[in-house]
Amino acid sequence: MTEKADMSMRRAEQRLAALQAELHEHAHRYYVLDAPVISDAEYDRLFRELLELEAQFPELVTPDSPSQRVGGEPLAAFAEAAHALPMLSLDNIFAAEELADFEERVRRRLKSTAQLTWTAEPKMDGLAVELIYENGLFVEGSTRGNGLVGENITANLRTVRNIPLRLHGAEPPERLAVRGEVFLAKKDFAELNRQRTEQGEPLFANPRNAAAGSLRQLDPKITAARPLSFFVYGVADPAALPCASLTELFPHLRSLGFPVNPLIKFCRSLAEAEEHYNHLQQLRHELDYEIDGMVIKAASFAAQEELGSTARAPRWAVAWKFPAEEAEAVISGVEFQVGRTGAVTPVAALEPVRIGGVVVRRAALHNQDEIRRKGLMIGDTVLVRRAGDVIPEVLRPLAERRTGKEQPIVFPKECPTCDSALHRPEGEAVTRCRNPRCPAQRLQRIIWFAGKSGLDIEGLGPKNVERLAEAGLIEDIPDIFRLNKERLAALDGWGEKSAEKLLAAVERAKSTTLAKLLAALGIRHVGETTAELLAARFGGLQPLMQAGEELLLAVDGIGGQTAAALREYFADPNNRSLINRLLETGLSVQAAEKKADGGPLAGMVFLFTGTLASMSRAEAEERVRQLGGAAASSISKKVTHLVAGEKAGSKLKKAAELNLVILDEQQFVRLAAA
Incomplete structure (x- = not known):
């Protein structure tokens, strides 16, 4: 490089640094503080200058440059991102009496409650994410996933305008993991669906689905085109910052450049929190974003540490949900669905009704006892409740609307799929089909195995599994790994490219972890978190299959019900045969980095x-x-x-x-x- 070129490079580097700092500051004022000090035209001029300089000197482009918010090259798939500390769920409450019970539990566990204070925060109806900063720079972002491991969506999160790419302040912490919620404003959701209508694309059901779908785009440019927003709600490890409580934390996070919800309230008592809950409930429809309740937290980090957590939720926080939205509908019939474990579930077919912006056509009836307890009949006008993404529930019949033409709901005695006699175990509310070869159970097990709770095989969602089963290409789980390109391509509407794409996804799924396989098998009481615990403890499939009840119960987080379900599953010859047939297809199960027995800390x-x-x-x-x-x-x-x-x-x-x-x-x- 000549001396003249070197000087030009240094000047460009200095100017780029100044432009980046200026644009970061203006973006912070516009998107976070809502207090811009320059016009949009002036901001655009500065941004164009930045792009021109970076085009001239591409080697000077940095990951935290404002230009990186527009989205990079499409990704082949999302990598995994482990959370150093679990992203736990929250326990829910629905009434003031439950809030009083929560307070009593907290006070009973704390050594001293003299200085116990609370935060009352709007519960955003968005997608929880974790953002990692190293020396003030945003380096990684991920979804919550199963709480232990999420999806690395860093490229997409860079496009969210009010997420800082570089922290404010002279001395940022060496490493900081913040957590918050990404959401789509109501007006932006309406505009997005309007555009999709014009383009003939299917509409998003609600803002939360739209936000989640936007963040899971493999092409970051698509995410960048959608006006997502972010609110911070905490940090993974409070010790990383000089704050003793949430009262200090939120102002500190705001000073670092993070957007903090202005409706967060600090409360001296839970009576104040209850007042804020009522205020938010009245305010919710006026807000430009969806909230579905309020989160109450003990403000002191010392109190949080002392209270600790259960396997799934902190003991120092609770989500007080708003009453679900309800509407009237007519039960036109009842379907009896057979699940992967043989459970027969009645589902009401409803005359279509709109609840909370979504058209509802079906609702859960749960079981025979619930139908009898509520006195439901076919033809009834009923009150239906929808809460979030959960399948709507029939609350009660409006008996005063009956005409005399209503018909009783008769629970079948035989399986609606395979005609086997149904069985209801003593002490259980669920009626089951006990035929392991029942086609409906088999189909649901395949759907579960290939779905997001299982191996997450792209292109093998419920509709495609049903279609392949109807075509005779899949009868049982191992058949997934024996799919034939020619037969797939011959299906109506498929062709070679679709077949090749699915087979490539199936081939990728052949290499999996023990935890994913355990979750995919659909063993009763074994979800993703429990599967992780078992994989970490036993390391391999064979040691787990041979483990006795005592050894299973020694695993922290495994109770008697789960241990019994595991022993029953692995003792069944049909299940052992299924696992052997899976391994024969070439399925490779990576051993966990853990000795199953005999390590120096064994038994401790x-x-x-x-x-x-x-x-x-x-x-x-x-x-x-x-x-x-x-x-x-x-x-x-x-x-x-x-x-x-x-x-x-x-x-x-x-x-x-x-x-x-x-x-x-x-x-x-x-x-x-x-």
């Missing part, structure tokens, strides 16, 4: 409290699993060792009372290195 159950200096808590727990031990999320009789880091909470005192082995961080490191 560790619980971590406080902050560790040399590693994160998630890394410490993974180290325990790799060495044959188990990691617990709460104190119990199963715990053998407690590792106390800095600012250890009430768990330390409880461990001493239970005479557990208590280690400091250095002692644990030496033990784990042995």
